[in-house]
Amino acid sequence: MDFREMLYITTVADLQSVTAAAKKLYISQPSLSHIISKVEQDVGVRLFDRGTSPITLTYAGEKYVETARRVLMLNDNLRRELVDIGLGDKGRICFGMPTERAGYMLPAVARQFKEKYPHMELRLMESNADELLQALLRDEISFYIVPRDPEELPAGLKTELIYRERLYFAAPPDMVTPDMLARPDGETGQQDPLTEGRKIRLERTKDLPYILLKRGHAIRKRTDRMFKRSKMDPDVVMEVSSCISAVQLAASSLGVTIVPTRAVAALGAPVAGQPADGIVLGIQKGYLCYDFAENPGSWNVNAVYKEDLYLGLAERYLIDLLKQKFGGVSIDGA
Numbered sequence: 001m002d003f004r005e006m007l008y009i010t011t012v013a014d015l016q017s018v019t020a021a022a023k024k025l026y027i028s029q030p031s032l033s034h035i036i037s038k039v040e041q042d043v044g045v046r047l048f049d050r051g052t053s054p055i056t057l058t059y060a061g062e063k064y065v066e067t068a069r070r071v072l073m074l075n076d077n078l079r080r081e082l083v084d085i086g087l088g089d090k091g092r093i094c095f096g097m098p099t100e101r102a103g104y105m106l107p108a109v110a111r112q113f114k115e116k117y118p119h120m121e122l123r124l125m126e127s128n129a130d131e132l133l134q135a136l137l138r139d140e141i142s143f144y145i146v147p148r149d150p151e152e153l154p155a156g157l158k159t160e161l162i163y164r165e166r167l168y169f170a171a172p173p174d175m176v177t178p179d180m181l182a183r184p185d186g187e188t189g190q191q192d193p194l195t196e197g198r199k200i201r202l203e204r205t206k207d208l209p210y211i212l213l214k215r216g217h218a219i220r221k222r223t224d225r226m227f228k229r230s231k232m233d234p235d236v237v238m239e240v241s242s243c244i245s246a247v248q249l250a251a252s253s254l255g256v257t258i259v260p261t262r263a264v265a266a267l268g269a270p271v272a273g274q275p276a277d278g279i280v281l282g283i284q285k286g287y288l289c290y291d292f293a294e295n296p297g298s299w300n301v302n303a304v305y306k307e308d309l310y311l312g313l314a315e316r317y318l319i320d321l322l323k324q325k326f327g328g329v330s331i332d333g334a
Contacts, residue, residue: 251286
């Protein structure tokens, strides 16, 4: 067995298709089938059950793939360490981010990263959080940036805090009524939501039409937990793939939504600092963003990678740059 054979077998296992794996590996399907048969002859046992569709691993195949992944990671870690020992700055960083988050975060660090590592290629995978997790487990990327905490991830993965991001309740100005807002103790009478700027009580919005992110997005997982804590079953009128689209649809009076800071910032609403009155004005864009009265509207944006992964100097620098730009953490030489 060699590294190439291990890579081929694990790719077939991941894709559950010899044809799809051959396409990804840039070899012919007959050649890949021959390599699989040769490996099975060498080890004296079948690795794949070809009688199922899609093809699946046998028990022996599961053990082979489990070990092959460890061997391939050790080999990749050695390569990374040797590059660092030689102080080389040529190579490739394969990492992942959801599409909108990449557009928000990468421009803030790309130039400084390239100044230090001008010959290092940044290869970005853009997808939702669930697909990026699978890519990480298949070793297609070294790490990814996502709002996920350790308890939300499989064993064997490590999280590293980049920054803490706030969530907002976004709605057209005429959709939130005074009874949906929290008030200081002892306050009576009716207030104008726009001028008074109270914080939203999520459980009181259960009858409003909601625009939510599609399942598989980290924001959808978080909002679903918020709804569960508030004991409410929201009226979902539309599911979208973009937080920015969700805010724009809310601004068109289609409904309300819950979005992170980056979505509001991208549309030009002021979000820096804690709003003194509990409300962010995006009225010129047709919407308002409220803080939450309960269940703090925030989450940790983390770098996620395997515990036994060796992060190269360039990868470490990229993660530290993101911490500096978004979390205010100082780094050496910056």
